[in-house]
Amino acid sequence: MNESLLRELVPAVIGALVRRGADFAAAEDAVQDALVEAVRVWPDDPPRDPKGWLVTVAWRKFLDAARADVSRRHREVRVEDEPVPGPGKAVDDTLQLYFLCAHPSLTPASAVALTLRAVGGLTTRQIARAYLVPEATMAQRISRAKRTVSGVRFNQPGDVATVLRVLYLVFNEGYSGDVDLAAEAIRLTRRVAATTDHEEVAGLLALMLLHHARRPARTGPGGRLVPLAEQDRGLWDTRLIAEGVEVLQAALIRDRLGEFQAQAAIAALHADARTTEETDWVQIVEWYDELVRLTGSPVARLNRAVAVGEADGPRAGLAALAELDPALPRHDAVAAYLHERDGDPVTAARLYSQAARSAPSLPERDHLTRQAARLNARLRG
Structure with missing residues (x-):
């Protein structure tokens, strides 16, 4: 039973029913019923044309539901309109x-x-x-x-x-429950990329691939968050990195820059460095400048302050940070990092503790708490 094939066919089958007159909600319900039927029937009797089979069964499910709905009998679809089983049309909705x-x-x-x-x-x-x-x-x-x-x-x-x-x-x-949403998002973005020639679709796909490539190194034992500078880069997926860079280059050559392409370019520069020290921070700052120009995003400005701190020194990073609203999420964490690099562990420890209290996730809170504890232990020693 090829469950991945079933999932790949879902959009096309819903689209076929909508084109035949079913409203979206009814079409989606009918397709879900057809999928259940496929799981039951296909292992013993696989169809020659899976899409055509699903369209036919889903349409019958839709007709059954329409007939059963007494309050909408005036919209009942006539039985003779039922399509004859056969190959699904090539229309891709x-x-x-x-x-x-x-x-x-x-x-x-x-x-x-x-x-x-x-x-x-x-x-x-x-x-x-x-x-x-x-x-x-x-x-x-x-x-x-x-x-x-x-x-x-x-x-x-x-x-x-x-x-x-x-x-x-x-x-x-990311990942929770029994569904890997990051992998699912990549799969769905690939589908969009296959159906439209849009440079920002390619930019998003590249960004996802480059970020996903670092996933094995992002967490340690017990789900402990591992910052980029401390990650084992040998765990990064070089195949995904190569694909992401190739997709990005094809998008950038069209010279229609968008925010996802700019973010992907930053991710590619991180992926290209064998160590944190070899990272081309000057070029990363330039890409953040482009991203800020495109979006005006406070988050992009915050991340730019970190990059400026790496490229031009922590004082320059703190100066860039001073232009931003202190209430911005993760502002305290960035300030703590830059103050520590500037040789001010007292302020850094206080800010790490402050940042931990407003952290958006448990792993991030634990990481910031450990950072504060590390500096406090050093100050006591």
Whole structure:
């Protein structure tokens, strides 16, 4: 039973049903029912045309549901409209389905959940486990999202940038439950890259690949966070790095720079260095300048301050940091690092402790707490 094939076919099958007149919510439900049937039937009787089989079965499921809905009998689809089993049409609605699931009327959380369900082919239970929420809660979120987009026509243009934002949100969730969301985001971004010639899609794919390549070195025993400077670079996935750099170079050569390409360029420079000391920090600062120009992002400015501290010394980094709002997330952690490098362990220890109290995750909190403890022990000694 090829479960990966099933998941790959989900967007195309939903798209086929929508084109035949089913609203999105009903089409998605019917396809999920067809997937259950495929899991039951295919091991003993695999179809010659998997997509055609799924379209036929899903359409029958949709018809059954339409007939059973007494309140909508005036919209009942006639049985004779049922398509004859056969090869699925070559029309690929994958990109339109991405646009629909990332519709601007949805909240980011709802868009992510709907994308994973309708485009990723994950079950509600899998998505709930990944986000560590009750299945009933996730089911309600997905149902509300489907109702929201059900009236949106499939031929309306979508926004690639919105789709990429949703996929980036999925990627940044990393791994939890029984679903590797980072790997899933890469798979889905590859699908978008295969259906549209857009340089920022390539930029996001490159960024994901380069970040994912460092994943084996990011955590130590017990889930301990390992900062970039302390990572064993021998654990980095050189195959993914090479692919990410190749994808990025192909995008940059088109000379239509976007924020994901700029972020990927920074990640590529980190990946290219054999040690922290060999990192081309001057060029990284230049790429952060581009990223700030493109986005004006306070987070980009914060990360730029770190790079400036590495390229021009900690005092220059602190000067760049002084221009930013101290309430910015991770501001205290960056300030602590730069003060330590500037030879002020007292201020650094205080700031590490302060940063730990507002850390967004348990591993990060533990790491900052250890940093503070290390400096305090040195001061006492």
